[in-house]
Amino acid sequence: MDTLIGVLPGLMFVSLVVGLFSTLPVPVVLLSVTAVFAAIALALGEMRWVHFSLFPARMFGGVIDNAVLVAAPMFIFMGVVMEKTAIAEDLLGALQKVLRRVPGGLALAVVVMGTILAAATGIIGASVVMLTVMALPTMLRAGYAPSVASGTVASAGTLGILIPPSVMLVFMSDLLSLNLAKLFVAAFIPGLVLAAAYMAYVTGRAVLSPGTAPPAAPLTAEERRGLGREVFVSLALPLCLIVAVLGSIIGGFASPTEASGVGAFAALALGLLRGRLGLRVLGEAIDGSLRTIAMLFFIFVAATAFSFVFRQLGGEHFIVGAANALDLGSWGLLVTMMLMVFVMGFFFDWIEITLILLPIFAPLVALMDLGDHIPKADLIYWFTVLVAVNLQTSFLTPPFGFALFYLKGAARDMVSMRAVYRGIIPFVAVQALVLALLIWQPDIVMWLPHAVLQ
Amino acid sequence: QMQLQSIFPKSLPLLGKPGWDVADRIRLITNGSVDFEVQNPGELVSTGEVWDAVSTGAVEASWYSIGFAEGVIPSAPLFTTFPFGPDIREYSAWWYNGGGKELWAEITAPHGVTTIHCGVLVPEASGWFREPIESVEDFQGIKMRFFGLGASVMGKLGVEAQSMGVADTVTALNTGAIEAAEFGFPVLDELLGLYEHADHYYFPGWHQQTSFLSLIINTDVWEGFSESEQAAIEDVCAASMMRTTAEGEAVQLAPLAKMQAENDVQVHRWSDEMLDAFRGAWAEVVEEKSAEDADFKRAWESISAFRASYDEWESLGYLK
Amino acid sequence: MLVCLRLAAVLSRLCQVVAMGAGSLLVVLTLVIMYDVIGRNFISTGSYALQELQWHLHGAIAVLAFGYAYTRDAHVRIDVVGHKIPPRLKLWLEVAAILCLVIPFLMVLAWYGYEFAERAFVRGEGSRGGLGLPNRWIIKSAVPVSAILTSLGALSVALRMIVVLRRPDLLDSPFEKGDLWTR
Numbered sequence: 002m003d004t005l006i007g008v009l010p011g012l013m014f015v016s017l018v019v020g021l022f023s024t025l026p027v028p029v030v031l032l033s034v035t036a037v038f039a040a041i042a043l044a045l046g047e048m049r050w051v052h053f054s055l056f057p058a059r060m061f062g063g064v065i066d067n068a069v070l071v072a073a074p075m076f077i078f079m080g081v082v083m084e085k086t087a088i089a090e091d092l093l094g095a096l097q098k099v100l101r102r103v104p105g106g107l108a109l110a111v112v113v114m115g116t117i118l119a120a121a122t123g124i125i126g127a128s129v130v131m132l133t134v135m136a137l138p139t140m141l142r143a144g145y146a147p148s149v150a151s152g153t154v155a156s157a158g159t160l161g162i163l164i165p166p167s168v169m170l171v172f173m174s175d176l177l178s179l180n181l182a183k184l185f186v187a188a189f190i191p192g193l194v195l196a197a198a199y200m201a202y203v204t205g206r207a208v209l210s211p212g213t214a215p216p217a218a219p220l221t222a223e224e225r226r227g228l229g230r231e232v233f234v235s236l237a238l239p240l241c242l243i244v245a246v247l248g249s250i251i252g253g254f255a256s257p258t259e260a261s262g263v264g265a266f267a268a269l270a271l272g273l274l275r276g277r278l279g280l281r282v283l284g285e286a287i288d289g290s291l292r293t294i295a296m297l298f299f300i301f302v303a304a305t306a307f308s309f310v311f312r313q314l315g316g317e318h319f320i321v322g323a324a325n326a327l328d329l330g331s332w333g334l335l336v337t338m339m340l341m342v343f344v345m346g347f348f349f350d351w352i353e354i355t356l357i358l359l360p361i362f363a364p365l366v367a368l369m370d371l372g373d374h375i376p377k378a379d380l381i382y383w384f385t386v387l388v389a390v391n392l393q394t395s396f397l398t399p400p401f402g403f404a405l406f407y408l409k410g411a412a413r414d415m416v417s418m419r420a421v422y423r424g425i426i427p428f429v430a431v432q433a434l435v436l437a438l439l440i441w442q443p444d445i446v447m448w449l450p451h452a453v454l455q
Numbered sequence: 456q457m458q459l460q461s462i463f464p465k466s467l468p469l470l471g472k473p474g475w476d477v478a479d480r481i482r483l484i485t486n487g488s489v490d491f492e493v494q495n496p497g498e499l500v501s502t503g504e505v506w507d508a509v510s511t512g513a514v515e516a517s518w519y520s521i522g523f524a525e526g527v528i529p530s531a532p533l534f535t536t537f538p539f540g541p542d543i544r545e546y547s548a549w550w551y552n553g554g555g556k557e558l559w560a561e562i563t564a565p566h567g568v569t570t571i572h573c574g575v576l577v578p579e580a581s582g583w584f585r586e587p588i589e590s591v592e593d594f595q596g597i598k599m600r601f602f603g604l605g606a607s608v609m610g611k612l613g614v615e616a617q618s619m620g621v622a623d624t625v626t627a628l629n630t631g632a633i634e635a636a637e638f639g640f641p642v643l644d645e646l647l648g649l650y651e652h653a654d655h656y657y658f659p660g661w662h663q664q665t666s667f668l669s670l671i672i673n674t675d676v677w678e679g680f681s682e683s684e685q686a687a688i689e690d691v692c693a694a695s696m697m698r699t700t701a702e703g704e705a706v707q708l709a710p711l712a713k714m715q716a717e718n719d720v721q722v723h724r725w726s727d728e729m730l731d732a733f734r735g736a737w738a739e740v741v742e743e744k745s746a747e748d749a750d751f752k753r754a755w756e757s758i759s760a761f762r763a764s765y766d767e768w769e770s771l772g773y774l775k
Numbered sequence: 776m777l778v779c780l781r782l783a784a785v786l787s788r789l790c791q792v793v794a795m796g797a798g799s800l801l802v803v804l805t806l807v808i809m810y811d812v813i814g815r816n817f818i819s820t821g822s823y824a825l826q827e828l829q830w831h832l833h834g835a836i837a838v839l840a841f842g843y844a845y846t847r848d849a850h851v852r853i854d855v856v857g858h859k860i861p862p863r864l865k866l867w868l869e870v871a872a873i874l875c876l877v878i879p880f881l882m883v884l885a886w887y888g889y890e891f892a893e894r895a896f897v898r899g900e901g902s903r904g905g906l907g908l909p910n911r912w913i914i915k916s917a918v919p920v921s922a923i924l925t926s927l928g929a930l931s932v933a934l935r936m937i938v939v940l941r942r943p944d945l946l947d948s949p950f951e952k953g954d955l956w957t958r
């Protein structure tokens with residue numbers, strides 16, 4: 002009996018992974034596995050009926066009564082409005098023309114666009130969906146391999162979680178009682194380094210294997226004539242959006258959450274201004290947003306149910322037990338924690354990971370001493386940024402990567418999940434390299450906070 | 456093993472950490488027969504739903520501040536901390552020996568929650584302001600993040616109270632979207648880095664003088680404990696009241712001095728006129744709340760009567 | 776089979792109507808935020824209740840369209856090795872998962888969600904300090920309502936899947952084509 006209870010968390014985990022490959026919708030799989038194991042837990046006395054009253058409480062407290070998450074529907078709405086009114090498409094088109102001489106120019110344009118969007122949005126769903134809808138078809142039409150195209154889109158769209166404003170950093174500063182402004186500043190340069198590393202990879206790839214990332218056709222004389230104006234207009238509009246979102250925050254008009262609503266309003270206003278927003282387009286934008294929002298939040302809701310049953314079955318001890326069994330020095334501990342985050346990222350999303358691991362890590366980090374490598378006062382910020390970069394990978398790692406879900410959800414049949422998985426692997430490798438670089442050179446993280454805040 | 460959901464993280468001294476300490480002591484003293492597994496905020500259920508979850512028994516216990524139950528029990532602040540409330544001697548005298556505990560038990564009986572006060576918080580600061588406040592006129596139209604009864608008081612003085620989440624508040628304060636915010640006491644505010652966001656730090660925290668932290672336990676669970684287990688829990692909590700008082704009173708000045716020296720934080724004390732204005736507005740709020748909620752009225756009358764008689768003893772017995 | 780189809784249509788229509796409301800709230804939420812931001816900065820309107828209204832609206836938008844999204848196949852699937860599973864088996868699998876696991880679980884969620892909202896009603900739960908919105912039971916009802924709508928949407932999908940499996944001549948796809956505003 003005890004051995005059965007001991008293996009249940011592992012079994013639940015494996016069932017989820019196997020279930021995910023059945024092609025049933027992700028939340029349906031999550032709820033099905035949850036239902037089966039809740040019944041088992043009930044039969045074995047690991048759960049009582051009264052525990053079921055925590056499902057609605059967790060759904061309400063975690064998803065509905067959550068002031069931070071208000072930004073999610075608004076940023077998604079803003080993104081879809083930008084897409085339906087072709088504002089984003091124009092920007093991508095212009096970037097693409099400007100970068101047409103560079104190998105892999107279109108992919109570079111997508112990464113630049115992802116970086117720009119990252120500054121405007123605080124969550125990944127919005128930017129991944131937006132890039133998918135705009136850039137993916139264009140890239141496929143231009144002859145990019147589906148794997149390269151989807152890898153670029155997913156990783157560029159995910160930058161938004163690292164480059165401030167970021168919902169994830171907000172969560173982490175809350176959990177570890179850190180100074181949010183300092184954390185935001187600390188994450189900024191690593192975010193840009195990551196974007197640069199993506200660009201380097203994409204360019205290298207285009208040079209080495211042009212078949213998967215073909216150069217763009219040269220512009221016709223007619224296209225060239227209006228180029229200056231086109232680039233100006235298409236850059237100006239999204240710039241207005243960034244100014245609306247970041248400007249309303251920095252200018253002290255709105256809180257970061259409210260800025261998402263300002264962004265959505267600005268997108269609607271710009272659409273009207275360009276004469277592209279009628280009732281029909283608005284209806285389409287609402288429908289598109291609502292489907293994405295429902296897709297995202299159904300997973301959220303199902304995941305809170307799953308993680309509760311997993312925890313009741315002792316899943317948490319299962320993970321921590323493994324870490325404690327080893328006796329490591331400070332460096333060994335750091336590497337082990339990074340590996341744990343990375344491996345958990347294959348299966349869980351960042352909310353579950355931060356909730357389970359960060360509180361466990363915090364006291365370990367407090368005891369850590371890396372000598373001259375990094376001063377003790379900076380250690381927790383450096384460590385948190387490392388975890389953030391690492392967690393950003395969790396959006397991209399198969400099978401349970403949220404960015405991949407958003408991408409696939411928005412791409413429908415344009416690409417197969419197999420191509421998405423194949424395309425993301427080199428980007429995950431790039432990410433691991435950047436993480437190693439940040440571990441090796443802590444100044445990349447701590448330089449800006451020191452320069453700006455003291 | 457039973458689940459104990461804390462509403463403060465373990466990483467916060469004075470607020471969260473004592474919850475873990477109390478669980479450890481209880482385990483030690485009962486030889487492991489009462490074994491609470493303490494969880495960081497939100498792990499089982501988010502803070503807003505903790506009272507409900509303990510009341511149904513879905514979560515056995517919580518490391519809690521009963522002011523958070525104000526949404527379902529409007530009189531809750533009177534039993535945990537309220538504007539111009541008493542100091543620790545007077546407050547604990549009312550709670551343990553002046554009928555406070557019994558009244559709260561009566562009010563919450565229908566909820567099936569047993570409350571044991573189990574920790575003490577020293578007075579909070581009145582808040583962080585971007586600009587100095589000289590008079591009540593300076594309050595007109597300023598935007599300040601504030602929760603609970605204090606928000607109503609500030610509202611009467613012309614402040615626009617905001618209900619932002621913590622993360623938004625910090626950024627909004629930094630950018631000037633709001634002009635002021637109320638948080639904790641020096642040791643906590645230094646930890647959260649609030650000196651980065653506003654320079655003027657006001658005392659005393661009239662809205663939150665001494666506050667109680669509590670161990671709340673589902674009543675069925677509580678009644679399932681043996682007499683000796685119940686005694687152990689009650690005594691661990693009584694000791695924790697003393698420990699947290701001592702620690703809280705001892706550690707505030709060093710971070711305050713550090714913020715003043717290194718971060719140009721200016722510490723202010725409200726003038727008597729300002730404090731009178733707050734007190735006047737609070738009296739209005741008390742009347743409104745008493746009219747709205749019978750339990751609030753009852754509790755207010757109980758503690759007011761007690762304080763009136765205590766004043767006599769205090770002026771007689773204590774130097775000052 | 777025709778009965779199945781008709782029932783599926785009624786269920787999905789119900790989900791769609793609620794989703795129309797939730798979708799429209801996107802515009803309402805945008806305007807509420809703008810009103811709050813402009814009002815606070817330029818006209819000095821109070822915004823305590825408005826700020827609470829924002830997450831109430833967010834909550835309704837977030838959880839009331841799961842069923843609608845299911846009838847339109849908007850929930851993401853992982854099709855890495857899926858092509859190796861026979862299509863009919865996949866459909867039967869999904870029907871079984873919906874009928875035997877998902878709907879029972881959602882019914883449990885709806886029941887406990889109902890009690891959850893009922894407690895808020897009975898206890899007169901409002902916001903702390905009384906400056907925010909009263910009647911928290913309304914937004915708490917979103918939990919059981921969401922669970923029921925999601926079940927209805929899933930049931931509608933399952934019924935259409937059964938029709939696709941048994942009478943492919945009547946129906947070729949278990950999912951509906953129209954958008955939120957169709958019909």
Ligand code: NA
Nearest residue numbers: 119161164166
């Ligand atoms: Na961002």
Ligand code: NA
Nearest residue numbers: 346395401402
């Ligand atoms: Na992942």
